[in-house]
Amino acid sequence: MRILFVLPLLILINQLSAQEFLDLDLSRHCNFGGTELDEELYTFTSGSPVMENLVADVLKLGGDLEQNFTLIQTNVESISAVVADGKRYLLWSQDFLERATDLQAYSGVAHEIGHHVNNHSLQAEFQAGEEDEANLFMGYVLSRKGFQNTALPFIFGRDGHQFSHVWSNNWLEYAQKGLKKHEDALQVEGLLFEDDASMRRFMDAAFPFPPPPCYQQLELAPRNFNGCSTLGQVAQKLVQPLSAKQYPRRYMSVPDGFAIITQIEQYQSDGAALTGKDRWKELPVQESFELSFSYLKSLVFPRKAHLRIFVFIVTNQNFNAKGKQISKEAAKDWFNQAVNRLPKTVANAPYTPDHTVEMLVYEFEVPEANQRPAQNCPCHLSAGEHLKKSGLEAWLKN
Known part of the structure; x- marks a missing residue:
């Protein structure tokens, strides 16, 4: 028992x-x-x-x-x-x-x-x-x-x-x-929906190349991509820190490579990203109405929304800035046009010593007074400052 x-x-x-x-x-x-x-x-x-x-x-x-x-x-x-x-x-x-x-x-x-x-x-x-x-x-x-x-x-x-x-x-x-x-498409092979239409969508989502002017640029050191033999592996190296810092991102095509576009985000004047839902707002964030020095200061110096977009370009082509300045809405639309993954053909393409990985940062300001966004030209912060303050520096060392 x-x-x-x-x-x-x-x-x-x-x-x-x-x-x-x-x-x-x-x-x-x-x-x-x-x-x-x-x-x-x-x-x-x-x-x-x-x-x-x-x-x-x-x-x-x-x-x-x-x-x-x-x-x-x-x-x-x-x-x-x-x-x-x-x-x-x-x-x-x-x-x-x-x-x-x-x-x-x-x-x-x-x-x-x-x-x-x-x-x-x-x-x-x-x-x-x-x-x-x-x-x-x-x-x-x-x-x-x-x-x-x-x-x-x-x-x-x-x-x-x-x-x-x-x-x-x-x-x-x-x-x-x-x-x-x-x-x-019963003959689909490779990645999700990998067919001619997938490649066409990627090619249609073309990032303007050469890029529009008034950006800050930083070439990421090749040592960050040691061990990468394909463009897909380079993409994964870039995606890891972006995921860690909760950046929504998409892919666009460039000649002989690809670009990763982040969603437009709001940051503080020193380059640190805002937190929570405020990070993704495109207008100046309203502060509490407590009688504080910050509130009184805002009455004298109207607030601004500081916005930015990161663009990581992987290609074996050299480039310079070309064309007209980009509007916030046009830059924001890059993310909407971009696709959610690289086609298998692009991901399997070889990553060679001729390829570089360039980080571009586009800045915009939205004044509280008229809420009309304008591109910062020149940018107020360097690409290195954006890299550091965004929290990506620990992952992507230059």
Whole structure:
């Protein structure tokens, strides 16, 4: 009798010892199903070949993609993508895996992996667009797995229930678009949607070359890219610090190379980026109305919004500035025109000693008085100061 009592107790103790508190900042996440994450999550060390095989299959179906995230079994409700401290995580639940249909399992894993392979920030201000891209990827993967268009409405159950997620109104539309992508291009190989249309979109997203004038320029030392043999590897070297500092970025084409464009951001007069949502505002940030020296000073000296865009150009072509100054709206549109990944053809192109990696910084000011943006020409800060104050210097040493 004692043995029968002790045995379950030992099993319970073993299970408890196999779990640990998950110490992650969960503020930037997407939880498949739309519910909020539990405040306390725990990891389980058992692992699962089933989940590992599912992840590997989704990456293969997506186009032989590389895994850029860490897989962690936790007590989440289903599947969750998390970005924390510049790293990416895919959290998953054994309970979800056991109760989900094949359609639901592939949908959940593909949607959350879609965030990671598209290098999404998972910040609230970019949520709608990033969810659409993740659903596009999900539909593409489901189509390659053999699921039909008629199956998509049943991802969330045959009762028609849809979880209260921010993308619940659009998810089916973009999932169907992803599914159609595969149907229209069954010969897709390589990276996601890698076909002639992918290369055309990249070429159409052409950064003006030579670049418009009034920028600060800094050539990044070749030693930063030691070990890189392809342009894709150089891109990854640049993406790492940008991800660590939470810079949304996109790719544009330049002759014999590519450019990485960051989203326009607001920074302080010394070059340090603003924090939180203020970082992405394009008008002077309103301060509190407390009777402070800063407030009284703002009455005499009107505030300005200091804005900047980083452009990293990788090419074997030399260049100088050419053309007219660029407006803020035109520069901002670079990011909107750019694509979310390099075509496989470009990523596999050789990186040679003739290639250089140049960092350009474009500055703009928006006065509080008239809110009319203007380019700083010349720039107020050097490229080195921008590099240091942005926090990128530790990663990209000149």
